Amino acid sequence: MNRPSGIDRPARQSRTEQVQLDTQQRCSGCDVGHLCVATGADETTLEKLDHLLEIRDGVTPSRVVVKRGDPFQGLIAVRSGCFKTYTHDRDGREHVLGFFLPGELIGLDAIERGFHQYDVIALDHGALCELDFEALVEISACSDGLRKQLFRLFASRLADVEWRTGDYTADERLAAFLLDISERLHQRGRDGQRFELPMSRSDIGSYLSLATETVSRVLSRFQKQQWIAVRRKQVSMIAPDALSSAAEAILESR
Protein backbone atom coordinates (compact mmCIF):
# COMPACT_ATOMS: atom_id res chain seq x y z
CA MET A 1 0.00 0.00 0.00
CA ASN A 2 2.97 2.32 0.09
CA ARG A 3 5.10 2.14 -2.98
CA PRO A 4 6.96 5.39 -3.23
CA SER A 5 6.27 5.89 -6.88
CA GLY A 6 4.12 9.00 -7.24
CA ILE A 7 3.59 9.63 -10.91
CA ASP A 8 6.44 8.02 -12.72
CA ARG A 9 8.58 10.25 -14.81
CA PRO A 10 12.02 10.75 -16.32
CA ALA A 11 14.81 11.47 -13.86
CA ARG A 12 14.36 14.67 -11.93
CA GLN A 13 17.31 16.62 -13.28
CA SER A 14 15.83 16.58 -16.75
CA ARG A 15 12.89 18.62 -15.62
CA THR A 16 14.16 22.15 -16.03
CA GLU A 17 15.76 21.31 -19.36
CA GLN A 18 12.46 20.04 -20.61
CA VAL A 19 10.66 23.14 -19.49
CA GLN A 20 13.24 25.45 -20.94
CA LEU A 21 13.55 23.64 -24.23
CA ASP A 22 9.96 23.05 -25.07
CA THR A 23 7.62 26.01 -24.84
CA GLN A 24 4.64 23.81 -25.60
CA GLN A 25 5.32 22.01 -22.38
CA ARG A 26 4.43 24.89 -20.15
CA CYS A 27 1.24 26.16 -18.65
CA SER A 28 1.56 29.15 -20.93
CA GLY A 29 1.53 26.99 -24.04
CA CYS A 30 -1.10 24.53 -22.86
CA ASP A 31 -4.27 23.77 -24.80
CA VAL A 32 -6.36 23.74 -21.67
CA GLY A 33 -4.78 26.57 -19.78
CA HIS A 34 -8.15 28.29 -19.87
CA LEU A 35 -9.72 25.48 -17.83
CA CYS A 36 -6.91 24.39 -15.53
CA VAL A 37 -5.00 26.04 -12.70
CA ALA A 38 -3.52 28.67 -15.00
CA THR A 39 -6.91 30.31 -15.53
CA GLY A 40 -6.80 33.93 -14.54
CA ALA A 41 -3.16 33.80 -13.56
CA ASP A 42 -1.02 36.85 -14.26
CA GLU A 43 2.33 36.72 -16.09
CA THR A 44 4.44 36.31 -12.97
CA THR A 45 2.29 33.52 -11.58
CA LEU A 46 2.22 31.79 -14.93
CA GLU A 47 5.97 31.77 -15.02
CA LYS A 48 6.14 30.33 -11.52
CA LEU A 49 3.68 27.64 -12.56
CA ASP A 50 5.84 26.80 -15.57
CA HIS A 51 8.76 26.09 -13.31
CA LEU A 52 6.64 24.06 -10.92
CA LEU A 53 5.46 21.58 -13.54
CA GLU A 54 6.66 18.04 -13.88
CA ILE A 55 5.39 16.85 -17.18
CA ARG A 56 4.88 13.19 -17.91
CA ASP A 57 4.46 12.81 -21.62
CA GLY A 58 3.54 9.92 -23.85
CA VAL A 59 1.43 8.00 -21.37
CA THR A 60 -0.03 4.95 -23.10
CA PRO A 61 -3.46 3.34 -22.60
CA SER A 62 -3.79 1.04 -19.58
CA ARG A 63 -0.74 2.56 -17.96
CA VAL A 64 -1.25 2.89 -14.21
CA VAL A 65 0.16 6.30 -13.29
CA VAL A 66 -0.71 6.36 -9.58
CA LYS A 67 -1.25 3.49 -7.14
CA ARG A 68 -3.48 3.72 -4.12
CA GLY A 69 -1.37 4.53 -1.10
CA ASP A 70 1.28 6.38 -3.06
CA PRO A 71 2.46 9.39 -1.09
CA PHE A 72 0.76 12.56 -2.19
CA GLN A 73 3.40 14.71 -3.80
CA GLY A 74 1.26 16.93 -5.88
CA LEU A 75 -1.96 17.44 -7.71
CA ILE A 76 -2.07 15.87 -11.13
CA ALA A 77 -3.49 17.83 -14.02
CA VAL A 78 -4.57 16.11 -17.20
CA ARG A 79 -2.87 17.70 -20.18
CA SER A 80 -4.27 15.41 -22.84
CA GLY A 81 -6.07 12.08 -23.02
CA CYS A 82 -8.54 10.63 -20.56
CA PHE A 83 -7.82 9.05 -17.19
CA LYS A 84 -9.92 7.14 -14.72
CA THR A 85 -9.65 6.81 -10.95
CA TYR A 86 -10.76 3.62 -9.23
CA THR A 87 -10.36 1.30 -6.27
CA HIS A 88 -10.66 -2.44 -5.84
CA ASP A 89 -12.57 -3.74 -2.87
CA ARG A 90 -11.67 -6.93 -1.05
CA ASP A 91 -13.70 -9.07 -3.47
CA GLY A 92 -11.72 -7.60 -6.33
CA ARG A 93 -14.68 -5.60 -7.61
CA GLU A 94 -13.62 -2.36 -9.20
CA HIS A 95 -15.23 0.93 -8.19
CA VAL A 96 -14.71 3.72 -10.69
CA LEU A 97 -14.70 7.13 -9.02
CA GLY A 98 -14.19 9.49 -11.90
CA PHE A 99 -13.14 10.18 -15.45
CA PHE A 100 -10.76 13.06 -16.01
CA LEU A 101 -10.39 15.08 -19.19
CA PRO A 102 -7.76 17.68 -20.10
CA GLY A 103 -7.63 20.56 -17.66
CA GLU A 104 -9.08 18.56 -14.78
CA LEU A 105 -7.28 17.84 -11.51
CA ILE A 106 -6.69 14.41 -10.02
CA GLY A 107 -5.78 13.81 -6.41
CA LEU A 108 -7.73 16.51 -4.60
CA ASP A 109 -8.86 14.05 -1.96
CA ALA A 110 -5.31 12.99 -1.26
CA ILE A 111 -4.60 16.37 0.33
CA GLU A 112 -6.19 15.51 3.63
CA ARG A 113 -4.50 12.20 4.31
CA GLY A 114 -1.24 12.71 2.49
CA PHE A 115 -1.52 9.68 0.23
CA HIS A 116 -3.58 8.80 -2.80
CA GLN A 117 -6.95 7.20 -2.15
CA TYR A 118 -7.15 5.30 -5.43
CA ASP A 119 -5.40 4.08 -8.55
CA VAL A 120 -5.22 6.24 -11.64
CA ILE A 121 -5.03 4.68 -15.08
CA ALA A 122 -4.80 6.06 -18.59
CA LEU A 123 -7.67 5.23 -20.95
CA ASP A 124 -6.00 6.94 -23.89
CA HIS A 125 -2.68 8.16 -25.07
CA GLY A 126 -2.11 11.27 -23.03
CA ALA A 127 0.03 13.49 -20.89
CA LEU A 128 -0.05 14.67 -17.30
CA CYS A 129 1.39 17.49 -15.25
CA GLU A 130 2.31 16.99 -11.65
CA LEU A 131 2.01 20.16 -9.58
CA ASP A 132 3.94 20.00 -6.32
CA PHE A 133 1.31 20.83 -3.74
CA GLU A 134 3.51 22.62 -1.21
CA ALA A 135 4.92 24.81 -3.93
CA LEU A 136 1.45 25.48 -5.27
CA VAL A 137 0.22 26.55 -1.86
CA GLU A 138 3.26 28.75 -1.61
CA ILE A 139 2.97 30.55 -4.91
CA SER A 140 -0.78 30.88 -4.48
CA ALA A 141 0.03 33.33 -1.71
CA CYS A 142 0.89 35.92 -4.33
CA SER A 143 -2.09 35.40 -6.59
CA ASP A 144 -5.73 35.91 -5.70
CA GLY A 145 -6.55 34.52 -9.12
CA LEU A 146 -4.72 31.26 -8.55
CA ARG A 147 -6.22 30.75 -5.09
CA LYS A 148 -9.72 31.29 -6.39
CA GLN A 149 -9.16 29.02 -9.35
CA LEU A 150 -8.01 26.23 -7.07
CA PHE A 151 -11.19 26.62 -5.05
CA ARG A 152 -13.23 26.62 -8.23
CA LEU A 153 -11.63 23.41 -9.45
CA PHE A 154 -12.41 21.84 -6.11
CA ALA A 155 -16.00 23.01 -6.32
CA SER A 156 -16.47 21.60 -9.78
CA ARG A 157 -15.11 18.22 -8.75
CA LEU A 158 -17.55 18.31 -5.85
CA ALA A 159 -20.41 19.04 -8.24
CA ASP A 160 -19.40 16.11 -10.44
CA VAL A 161 -19.48 13.73 -7.51
CA GLU A 162 -22.56 15.12 -5.84
CA TRP A 163 -25.16 14.33 -8.49
CA ARG A 164 -24.23 10.68 -8.47
CA THR A 165 -25.07 10.31 -4.78
CA GLY A 166 -28.74 10.83 -5.61
CA ASP A 167 -31.38 8.16 -6.10
CA TYR A 168 -31.90 8.11 -9.86
CA THR A 169 -32.94 5.51 -12.44
CA ALA A 170 -30.59 3.87 -14.92
CA ASP A 171 -32.08 6.01 -17.73
CA GLU A 172 -31.59 9.24 -15.83
CA ARG A 173 -28.02 8.34 -14.95
CA LEU A 174 -27.01 7.42 -18.46
CA ALA A 175 -28.68 10.40 -20.07
CA ALA A 176 -26.92 12.71 -17.61
CA PHE A 177 -23.64 10.91 -18.21
CA LEU A 178 -23.79 11.30 -21.99
CA LEU A 179 -24.70 14.97 -21.72
CA ASP A 180 -21.91 15.56 -19.24
CA ILE A 181 -19.24 13.96 -21.40
CA SER A 182 -20.55 15.74 -24.46
CA GLU A 183 -20.39 19.11 -22.75
CA ARG A 184 -16.96 18.57 -21.29
CA LEU A 185 -15.58 17.55 -24.69
CA HIS A 186 -17.19 20.59 -26.24
CA GLN A 187 -15.60 22.88 -23.63
CA ARG A 188 -12.26 21.41 -24.66
CA GLY A 189 -12.73 22.31 -28.29
CA ARG A 190 -13.75 18.84 -29.42
CA ASP A 191 -16.94 17.73 -31.13
CA GLY A 192 -19.63 17.34 -28.49
CA GLN A 193 -22.12 16.03 -31.00
CA ARG A 194 -20.19 13.04 -32.23
CA PHE A 195 -17.41 11.52 -30.15
CA GLU A 196 -15.69 8.38 -28.96
CA LEU A 197 -16.18 7.20 -25.40
CA PRO A 198 -12.73 6.45 -24.06
CA MET A 199 -13.99 4.06 -21.38
CA SER A 200 -15.57 0.60 -21.48
CA ARG A 201 -19.18 -0.25 -20.67
CA SER A 202 -18.16 -1.76 -17.38
CA ASP A 203 -16.27 1.42 -16.46
CA ILE A 204 -19.40 3.42 -17.15
CA GLY A 205 -21.48 0.96 -15.16
CA SER A 206 -19.20 1.10 -12.18
CA TYR A 207 -19.07 4.90 -12.31
CA LEU A 208 -22.86 5.12 -12.40
CA SER A 209 -23.50 2.20 -10.05
CA LEU A 210 -25.13 0.10 -12.76
CA ALA A 211 -24.37 -3.36 -14.15
CA THR A 212 -22.53 -3.51 -17.47
CA GLU A 213 -25.56 -5.20 -19.01
CA THR A 214 -27.83 -2.39 -17.88
CA VAL A 215 -25.56 0.19 -19.50
CA SER A 216 -25.66 -1.76 -22.72
CA ARG A 217 -29.44 -2.23 -22.64
CA VAL A 218 -30.18 1.41 -21.91
CA LEU A 219 -27.85 2.63 -24.65
CA SER A 220 -29.55 0.24 -27.08
CA ARG A 221 -32.92 1.59 -26.05
CA PHE A 222 -31.77 5.21 -26.42
CA GLN A 223 -30.70 4.26 -29.92
CA LYS A 224 -34.03 2.59 -30.68
CA GLN A 225 -35.71 5.81 -29.50
CA GLN A 226 -33.51 7.75 -31.94
CA TRP A 227 -31.96 9.78 -29.15
CA ILE A 228 -28.44 8.69 -29.96
CA ALA A 229 -26.61 6.56 -32.48
CA VAL A 230 -24.17 4.24 -30.82
CA ARG A 231 -21.82 1.67 -32.23
CA ARG A 232 -19.32 0.39 -29.71
CA LYS A 233 -17.49 3.44 -28.38
CA GLN A 234 -18.65 5.76 -31.15
CA VAL A 235 -21.56 7.95 -30.03
CA SER A 236 -23.62 10.54 -31.88
CA MET A 237 -26.02 12.73 -30.01
CA ILE A 238 -29.15 12.88 -32.16
CA ALA A 239 -31.71 14.29 -29.75
CA PRO A 240 -29.88 15.93 -26.85
CA ASP A 241 -33.13 17.60 -25.82
CA ALA A 242 -34.74 14.22 -25.29
CA LEU A 243 -31.76 13.21 -23.17
CA SER A 244 -32.01 16.44 -21.21
CA SER A 245 -35.60 15.82 -20.37
CA ALA A 246 -34.83 12.21 -19.47
CA ALA A 247 -32.15 13.50 -17.13
CA GLU A 248 -34.30 16.36 -15.90
CA ALA A 249 -34.38 15.22 -12.28
CA ILE A 250 -30.60 15.24 -12.20
CA LEU A 251 -29.95 18.35 -14.25
CA GLU A 252 -32.32 20.58 -12.34
CA SER A 253 -30.55 19.82 -9.11
CA ARG A 254 -27.20 21.20 -10.21
Place this chain on the structure above:
Amino acid sequence: MNRPSGIDRPARQSRTEQVQLDTQQRCSGCDVGHLCVATGADETTLEKLDHLLEIRDGVTPSRVVVKRGDPFQGLIAVRSGCFKTYTHDRDGREHVLGFFLPGELIGLDAIERGFHQYDVIALDHGALCELDFEALVEISACSDGLRKQLFRLFASRLADVEWRTGDYTADERLAAFLLDISERLHQRGRDGQRFELPMSRSDIGSYLSLATETVSRVLSRFQKQQWIAVRRKQVSMIAPDALSSAAEAILESR
Protein backbone atom coordinates in the same frame (compact mmCIF):
# COMPACT_ATOMS: atom_id res chain seq x y z
CA MET B 1 -34.83 31.36 -7.46
CA ASN B 2 -33.05 34.55 -6.56
CA ARG B 3 -34.10 35.99 -3.28
CA PRO B 4 -31.28 38.14 -2.10
CA SER B 5 -31.28 36.84 1.43
CA GLY B 6 -27.99 35.09 2.06
CA ILE B 7 -27.94 33.98 5.63
CA ASP B 8 -30.25 36.26 7.49
CA ARG B 9 -28.73 38.28 10.23
CA PRO B 10 -28.98 41.47 12.24
CA ALA B 11 -28.13 44.66 10.40
CA ARG B 12 -24.57 44.86 9.16
CA GLN B 13 -23.34 47.72 11.32
CA SER B 14 -23.85 45.69 14.46
CA ARG B 15 -21.22 43.22 13.38
CA THR B 16 -18.06 44.73 14.80
CA GLU B 17 -19.82 45.57 18.05
CA GLN B 18 -20.86 41.97 18.44
CA VAL B 19 -17.38 40.72 17.80
CA GLN B 20 -15.80 43.19 20.14
CA LEU B 21 -18.29 42.68 22.93
CA ASP B 22 -18.48 38.95 23.09
CA THR B 23 -15.21 37.06 23.19
CA GLN B 24 -17.02 33.73 22.96
CA GLN B 25 -18.24 34.79 19.59
CA ARG B 26 -14.89 34.70 17.93
CA CYS B 27 -12.89 32.03 16.20
CA SER B 28 -10.45 32.23 19.09
CA GLY B 29 -13.12 31.31 21.60
CA CYS B 30 -14.88 28.70 19.52
CA ASP B 31 -15.49 25.13 20.67
CA VAL B 32 -14.63 23.73 17.28
CA GLY B 33 -11.76 26.00 16.33
CA HIS B 34 -9.60 22.90 16.16
CA LEU B 35 -11.71 21.47 13.34
CA CYS B 36 -12.78 24.54 11.40
CA VAL B 37 -10.96 27.18 9.35
CA ALA B 38 -9.06 28.44 12.38
CA THR B 39 -7.04 25.23 12.61
CA GLY B 40 -3.36 25.95 12.45
CA ALA B 41 -3.87 29.68 12.11
CA ASP B 42 -1.37 31.97 13.79
CA GLU B 43 -2.36 34.84 16.10
CA THR B 44 -2.52 37.48 13.40
CA THR B 45 -4.64 35.34 11.09
CA LEU B 46 -6.91 34.39 13.96
CA GLU B 47 -7.53 38.03 14.70
CA LYS B 48 -8.31 38.71 11.07
CA LEU B 49 -10.73 35.80 11.07
CA ASP B 50 -12.41 37.19 14.18
CA HIS B 51 -13.16 40.41 12.36
CA LEU B 52 -14.37 38.59 9.29
CA LEU B 53 -17.07 36.62 11.07
CA GLU B 54 -20.73 37.30 10.86
CA ILE B 55 -22.32 35.25 13.57
CA ARG B 56 -25.93 34.18 13.42
CA ASP B 57 -26.92 33.00 16.84
CA GLY B 58 -30.00 31.31 18.21
CA VAL B 59 -31.08 29.51 15.07
CA THR B 60 -34.14 27.39 15.86
CA PRO B 61 -35.05 23.96 14.44
CA SER B 62 -36.71 23.98 11.00
CA ARG B 63 -35.40 27.44 10.29
CA VAL B 64 -34.33 27.76 6.66
CA VAL B 65 -31.09 29.71 6.72
CA VAL B 66 -30.20 29.65 3.03
CA LYS B 67 -32.48 29.28 0.00
CA ARG B 68 -31.36 27.73 -3.25
CA GLY B 69 -30.34 30.48 -5.63
CA ASP B 70 -29.31 32.89 -2.89
CA PRO B 71 -26.23 34.79 -3.96
CA PHE B 72 -23.07 33.31 -2.54
CA GLN B 73 -21.66 35.79 -0.10
CA GLY B 74 -19.57 33.55 2.00
CA LEU B 75 -18.90 30.12 3.30
CA ILE B 76 -21.02 29.12 6.25
CA ALA B 77 -19.42 27.39 9.19
CA VAL B 78 -21.52 25.50 11.69
CA ARG B 79 -20.78 26.73 15.19
CA SER B 80 -23.27 24.56 17.03
CA GLY B 81 -26.26 22.37 16.19
CA CYS B 82 -26.83 20.30 13.10
CA PHE B 83 -27.87 21.50 9.65
CA LYS B 84 -28.96 19.72 6.50
CA THR B 85 -28.62 20.73 2.85
CA TYR B 86 -31.25 19.62 0.35
CA THR B 87 -33.03 20.34 -2.91
CA HIS B 88 -36.52 19.67 -4.16
CA ASP B 89 -36.96 18.28 -7.63
CA ARG B 90 -39.89 19.12 -9.86
CA ASP B 91 -42.07 16.38 -8.34
CA GLY B 92 -41.48 17.89 -4.93
CA ARG B 93 -39.26 15.03 -3.85
CA GLU B 94 -36.58 16.11 -1.45
CA HIS B 95 -32.95 15.16 -2.02
CA VAL B 96 -30.78 15.48 1.07
CA LEU B 97 -27.17 16.24 0.19
CA GLY B 98 -25.49 16.45 3.53
CA PHE B 99 -25.64 16.83 7.27
CA PHE B 100 -23.31 19.35 8.84
CA LEU B 101 -21.97 19.31 12.37
CA PRO B 102 -20.02 21.98 14.26
CA GLY B 103 -16.79 22.95 12.53
CA GLU B 104 -17.98 21.89 9.07
CA LEU B 105 -18.36 24.22 6.11
CA ILE B 106 -21.52 24.68 4.07
CA GLY B 107 -21.60 26.25 0.63
CA LEU B 108 -18.35 25.04 -0.90
CA ASP B 109 -20.08 24.18 -4.15
CA ALA B 110 -21.55 27.65 -4.41
CA ILE B 111 -18.10 29.08 -5.13
CA GLU B 112 -18.09 28.09 -8.76
CA ARG B 113 -21.46 29.47 -9.81
CA GLY B 114 -21.80 32.33 -7.37
CA PHE B 115 -25.08 31.23 -5.86
CA HIS B 116 -26.16 28.50 -3.49
CA GLN B 117 -27.08 25.18 -5.04
CA TYR B 118 -29.48 24.08 -2.32
CA ASP B 119 -31.51 25.00 0.73
CA VAL B 120 -29.99 24.82 4.18
CA ILE B 121 -32.18 24.10 7.19
CA ALA B 122 -31.50 23.78 10.91
CA LEU B 123 -32.29 20.42 12.49
CA ASP B 124 -31.42 21.66 15.98
CA HIS B 125 -30.97 24.80 17.95
CA GLY B 126 -27.67 26.14 16.72
CA ALA B 127 -25.43 28.91 15.52
CA LEU B 128 -23.63 29.70 12.29
CA CYS B 129 -20.73 31.84 11.15
CA GLU B 130 -20.68 33.41 7.74
CA LEU B 131 -17.20 33.91 6.36
CA ASP B 132 -17.08 36.42 3.54
CA PHE B 133 -15.39 34.51 0.75
CA GLU B 134 -13.56 37.37 -0.91
CA ALA B 135 -12.13 38.46 2.42
CA LEU B 136 -11.17 34.88 3.23
CA VAL B 137 -9.33 34.52 -0.07
CA GLU B 138 -7.63 37.79 0.69
CA ILE B 139 -6.42 37.03 4.20
CA SER B 140 -5.44 33.51 3.19
CA ALA B 141 -2.68 35.16 1.15
CA CYS B 142 -0.76 35.76 4.38
CA SER B 143 -1.21 32.35 5.91
CA ASP B 144 -0.01 29.05 4.49
CA GLY B 145 -1.83 27.37 7.34
CA LEU B 146 -5.20 28.90 6.46
CA ARG B 147 -4.82 28.09 2.78
CA LYS B 148 -3.98 24.51 3.51
CA GLN B 149 -6.79 24.15 5.99
CA LEU B 150 -9.29 25.42 3.42
CA PHE B 151 -8.04 22.80 0.98
CA ARG B 152 -8.28 20.16 3.68
CA LEU B 153 -11.88 21.08 4.49
CA PHE B 154 -12.70 20.83 0.81
CA ALA B 155 -11.03 17.43 0.61
CA SER B 156 -12.95 16.10 3.58
CA ARG B 157 -16.26 17.22 2.11
CA LEU B 158 -15.26 15.44 -1.08
CA ALA B 159 -14.55 12.27 0.87
CA ASP B 160 -17.96 12.48 2.56
CA VAL B 161 -19.72 12.70 -0.75
CA GLU B 162 -17.59 10.21 -2.61
CA TRP B 163 -18.45 7.05 -0.71
CA ARG B 164 -22.14 7.55 -1.30
CA THR B 165 -21.71 7.44 -5.08
CA GLY B 166 -20.79 3.75 -4.84
CA ASP B 167 -23.04 0.78 -5.37
CA TYR B 168 -23.68 -0.51 -1.86
CA THR B 169 -26.48 -2.36 -0.11
CA ALA B 170 -28.89 -0.79 2.37
CA ASP B 171 -27.10 -2.55 5.24
CA GLU B 172 -23.69 -1.29 4.18
CA ARG B 173 -24.97 2.24 3.77
CA LEU B 174 -26.67 2.40 7.13
CA ALA B 175 -23.79 0.80 9.00
CA ALA B 176 -21.39 3.30 7.44
CA PHE B 177 -23.77 6.15 8.22
CA LEU B 178 -24.04 5.27 11.90
CA LEU B 179 -20.30 4.88 12.25
CA ASP B 180 -19.71 8.16 10.48
CA ILE B 181 -22.09 10.13 12.70
CA SER B 182 -20.72 8.43 15.78
CA GLU B 183 -17.16 9.32 14.87
CA ARG B 184 -17.94 12.90 13.97
CA LEU B 185 -19.77 13.42 17.26
CA HIS B 186 -16.85 11.92 19.12
CA GLN B 187 -14.41 14.26 17.36
CA ARG B 188 -16.55 17.10 18.64
CA GLY B 189 -16.27 16.03 22.24
CA ARG B 190 -19.68 14.40 22.42
CA ASP B 191 -20.57 10.84 23.25
CA GLY B 192 -20.05 8.71 20.17
CA GLN B 193 -21.38 5.62 21.85
CA ARG B 194 -24.83 6.89 22.76
CA PHE B 195 -26.37 9.82 20.93
CA GLU B 196 -29.47 11.35 19.43
CA LEU B 197 -29.87 11.46 15.67
CA PRO B 198 -30.90 14.99 14.83
CA MET B 199 -32.55 14.02 11.54
CA SER B 200 -35.67 12.05 10.63
CA ARG B 201 -35.78 8.61 9.04
CA SER B 202 -36.79 10.10 5.72
CA ASP B 203 -33.84 12.50 5.85
CA ILE B 204 -31.52 9.56 6.39
CA GLY B 205 -33.21 7.65 3.58
CA SER B 206 -32.88 10.51 1.16
CA TYR B 207 -29.26 11.07 2.10
CA LEU B 208 -28.43 7.39 1.56
CA SER B 209 -30.74 6.90 -1.43
CA LEU B 210 -33.02 4.52 0.45
CA ALA B 211 -36.74 4.54 1.18
CA THR B 212 -37.82 5.61 4.66
CA GLU B 213 -39.24 2.15 5.25
CA THR B 214 -35.94 0.54 4.37
CA VAL B 215 -34.11 2.71 6.87
CA SER B 216 -36.58 1.72 9.53
CA ARG B 217 -36.41 -1.96 8.68
CA VAL B 218 -32.63 -2.11 8.62
CA LEU B 219 -32.33 -0.26 11.92
CA SER B 220 -34.81 -2.70 13.45
CA ARG B 221 -32.78 -5.60 12.14
CA PHE B 222 -29.51 -4.13 13.47
CA GLN B 223 -31.24 -3.92 16.82
CA LYS B 224 -32.46 -7.51 16.62
CA GLN B 225 -28.85 -8.50 15.87
CA GLN B 226 -27.77 -6.65 19.01
CA TRP B 227 -25.55 -4.32 17.03
CA ILE B 228 -27.31 -1.20 18.20
CA ALA B 229 -30.12 -0.21 20.49
CA VAL B 230 -32.46 2.22 18.83
CA ARG B 231 -35.58 3.89 20.06
CA ARG B 232 -36.80 6.67 17.82
CA LYS B 233 -33.89 9.11 17.52
CA GLN B 234 -31.95 7.70 20.45
CA VAL B 235 -29.15 5.37 19.32
CA SER B 236 -26.63 3.32 21.27
CA MET B 237 -23.79 1.61 19.52
CA ILE B 238 -23.53 -1.84 21.07
CA ALA B 239 -21.30 -3.66 18.59
CA PRO B 240 -19.48 -1.09 16.46
CA ASP B 241 -17.15 -3.83 15.24
CA ALA B 242 -20.08 -5.69 13.75
CA LEU B 243 -21.15 -2.48 12.03
CA SER B 244 -17.62 -1.95 10.76
CA SER B 245 -17.49 -5.34 9.19
CA ALA B 246 -20.95 -4.84 7.71
CA ALA B 247 -19.70 -1.59 6.20
CA GLU B 248 -16.37 -3.08 5.22
CA ALA B 249 -16.81 -2.56 1.50
CA ILE B 250 -17.38 1.15 2.09
CA LEU B 251 -14.81 1.71 4.82
CA GLU B 252 -11.93 0.06 3.02
CA SER B 253 -12.36 2.34 0.06
CA ARG B 254 -11.76 5.52 1.99
Place this chain on the structure above:
DNA sequence: CGCTGTCTTGAGTACGATCAAGTACGGTGG
Protein backbone atom coordinates in the same frame (compact mmCIF):
# COMPACT_ATOMS: atom_id res chain seq x y z
C1' DC C 1 -58.08 11.99 25.26
C1' DG C 2 -58.15 12.27 20.59
C1' DC C 3 -55.47 14.27 16.84
C1' DT C 4 -51.21 14.48 14.04
C1' DG C 5 -47.08 13.26 12.29
C1' DT C 6 -43.36 9.92 12.52
C1' DC C 7 -42.02 5.51 12.66
C1' DT C 8 -42.67 0.50 12.15
C1' DT C 9 -44.24 -3.62 10.04
C1' DG C 10 -46.43 -6.34 6.36
C1' DA C 11 -47.60 -7.78 1.43
C1' DG C 12 -46.95 -7.36 -3.33
C1' DT C 13 -44.22 -5.45 -7.13
C1' DA C 14 -40.62 -3.61 -10.14
C1' DC C 15 -36.22 -2.31 -11.51
C1' DG C 16 -31.96 -3.58 -12.18
C1' DA C 17 -28.64 -7.51 -10.94
C1' DT C 18 -27.19 -11.96 -12.02
C1' DC C 19 -26.70 -15.87 -14.83
C1' DA C 20 -26.27 -17.53 -19.41
C1' DA C 21 -25.83 -17.41 -24.58
C1' DG C 22 -24.76 -15.45 -28.47
C1' DT C 23 -22.43 -11.81 -31.51
C1' DA C 24 -19.02 -8.50 -33.24
C1' DC C 25 -14.61 -6.91 -33.28
C1' DG C 26 -9.56 -6.56 -33.09
C1' DG C 27 -5.42 -8.97 -32.93
C1' DT C 28 -2.33 -12.88 -34.15
C1' DG C 29 -0.37 -16.35 -36.71
C1' DG C 30 -0.46 -19.48 -40.56
Place this chain on the structure above:
DNA sequence: CCACCGTACTTGATCGTACTCAAGACAGCG
Protein backbone atom coordinates in the same frame (compact mmCIF):
# COMPACT_ATOMS: atom_id res chain seq x y z
C1' DC D 1 -5.70 -13.00 -46.86
C1' DC D 2 -8.28 -15.71 -43.87
C1' DA D 3 -8.99 -18.78 -39.77
C1' DC D 4 -8.72 -18.64 -35.08
C1' DC D 5 -9.02 -16.76 -30.59
C1' DG D 6 -9.96 -13.66 -26.76
C1' DT D 7 -12.31 -9.77 -25.19
C1' DA D 8 -15.97 -6.56 -25.13
C1' DC D 9 -20.44 -5.94 -25.97
C1' DT D 10 -25.35 -7.28 -26.67
C1' DT D 11 -29.49 -9.73 -25.77
C1' DG D 12 -32.47 -12.93 -23.22
C1' DA D 13 -34.37 -15.26 -18.91
C1' DT D 14 -34.68 -15.46 -14.10
C1' DC D 15 -34.04 -13.73 -9.53
C1' DG D 16 -33.62 -10.70 -5.48
C1' DT D 17 -33.24 -6.37 -3.09
C1' DA D 18 -35.31 -2.54 -2.04
C1' DC D 19 -39.47 0.25 -3.45
C1' DT D 20 -44.39 1.07 -3.20
C1' DC D 21 -48.67 0.77 -1.19
C1' DA D 22 -51.17 -0.01 2.96
C1' DA D 23 -52.20 -0.45 7.69
C1' DG D 24 -51.08 -0.19 12.43
C1' DA D 25 -48.17 1.48 16.63
C1' DC D 26 -46.26 4.98 19.16
C1' DA D 27 -45.07 9.53 20.88
C1' DG D 28 -45.88 14.32 21.32
C1' DC D 29 -49.19 17.91 21.97
C1' DG D 30 -53.23 20.62 22.06
